[in-house]
Amino acid sequence: MSAGLPTLSHDQAEAWDRVVDLLRGAGIDIDEGTILPAAEGAASVLAVVGKAGSGKTLLLAGLMKALEAAGIDLITGDYEGKRRKDRRTLAVLAPTNKAASVLRSRGVPATTIHRILYTPVYDPDYEKIADWLAGSGDRPEIEGLSDLALDRAKAFYEAAKSIPGALAAAGLRGSDFILGWKRREDPLDVGFIDEASMLDERQFEDLREIFPTLVLFGDPAQLAPVGQSGEMVFDRLPDARKLVLHRVHRQAEDNPILDLAHALGDEALTFPEFEAMVTDAARRDDRVVWAERMDAGLMARSPALVWRNQTRVRLIQAFRAAHNAPADALLPGEPLICDGIELPLKHRKKRIDLEARGLIKGAQVIYLGPGSKPGFSRLHVVGAEDPRVSAASIVKIELPGEEEPFIPYAARMGAAFLHGAAVTIHKAQGSQWPEVQVFAPDLYVAAQMGRTEAGIPLWKRLAYVAITRAQHRLYWVVRSRLGRPEARLGIDDLPKGAAPLTLDATEPDL
Secondary structure (H helix, E strand, C coil), X not given: CCCCCXXXXXXXXXXXXXXXXXXXXXXXXXXXXXXXXXXXXXXXXXEEEECCCCCHHHHHHHHHHXXXXXXXXXXXXXXXXXXXXXXXXXXXXXXXXXXXXXHHCCCCCCEEHHHHHEEEEECHHHHHHHHHHCCCCCCCCCCCCCHHHHHHXXXXXXXXXXXXXXXXXXXXXXXXXXXXXXXXXXXXXXXXXXXXXXXXXXXHHHHHHHCCEEEEEECCCCCCCCCCCCCCHHHHCCHHXXXXXCCCHHHHCCCHHHHXXXXXXXXXXXXHHHHXXXXXXXXXXXXXXXXXXXXXXXXXXXXXXXXXXXXHHHHHHHHHHHCCCCCCCCCCCCEEEEEEEECCHHHHHHHHHHHHCCCCCCCXXXXXXXXXXXXXXXXXXXXCCCCEEEEEEEEEECCCCCCCCEEEEECCCEEEEEECCEEEHHHHCCCCEEEEEEEHHHHHHHHHHCCEECCEEHHHHHHHHHHCCEEEEEEEECCCCEECCCCCCCCCCCCCCCCCEEECCCCCCC
16 A cells, blocks of 8 residues: 555555556556556456445545556546557546536546546647646747736646646636537546446446546445436446445544434334434534424525425425516526536537536536527536536426426527426435535435335435535425525625636527
8 A cells, every 4th residue: 555645444455455456457556656558458347335434535536646646647628638658547537517526625636527528629729838738848939828828827737737727817718729529539548437326327338438447436325327227337346346345433423414324224224213313413413403494595505405306396486486586587696407408419519518518417507697699698517617608598497286397598409407496316416515405304205105226215315315415514304394595696605707608509590
């Protein structure tokens, strides 16, 4: 095990050694700090699985730093530079923007799977700047860019290792230096995939085509992707390819949220007994709150988590009423969830543009206001590295008892959105928020129905996923009530970025 790492438990140390052996077989020796050119061979997949608090992120971050120290190139999806024969690469990926941003906040340069599947095509002049920043070219002379602007770009890159961020510091916008996006043609070497419980079979096969060496980090207690019969992609791996991390008590001690999550592993635990545990935790620690009503102010940035769609729709309507939102328009600051891209096949490049900027299905977005073109909206993509965009939008607000949603904004084609003040627990997987509200009556219904998933009561899986979305405080909401917000809805709390990049997701005449 490499020096300088935190002390690991027995099962963490075993997992570390197994991953190191896997990498050594691929020509990358962390212990010796040596890297050999890639050789042809069968693809290798290893899964590191464990519940919340078992140290998966600790392992992932430590392995990433050891690989970086050994000289491997980190691929982040924003720029790759010229390919060298002796270069070996690592990409750390997550299925969603929010999951990737959680890793970045912990010092891991993660990006989304979409950003690694599709790579940016740079303008040749600005590609010279990118090569210089990455250390593979001389300082360029670019018409219209002063030495001071290049110095700002260099200083930013040395601090943040982001090519688009560095070019933005020089006064450039994405539309200045990125001509488009293309499907990746060249494979990479090593892929670390966080939140692997969210992967579906198609994503898994895409990743196996790109990475000869793949390490999955996942939580077997979470909910499987819809349509996979309760199975996760790592469930089908042979036992010899799965490393199980058990709970690390020193990480979870004095954390009532993780205590509640792990208590759900007791097969004999009933829903009433669990709620009694929540009540007791709330009396002892303010990080768990027994709440009589939903907080409408909190729902603006941290969606209420529910099981049933009908509950979600009712809560969204109550949220909009509490904020006095008009029936025919959105207020700046209203949360949205991307529901996919509605574009015909002939607009494949535009679809790639939207997805590459973070507008992938499930992305959390904040509405900033109308765009400069009819049907366009200015948006803040939560968790994206460059969050502000302006895109053709189709916004759907579902109404209780109505089959068809109300559509306050509708381009003929573009990015589709649902309201995001409340989301299902399935959609919340991969995301975390500082404070999370869980609508307990929905979980009580699931418990009463007696449904199971992969042999585990569904209410326990739902409760586990919902609880572990909370980073600092959990609200266990027990009544169908909504408290009025203490402040007006707005966008002043969002980071001030550059002017939004306009993504023309419609035909030119629109």
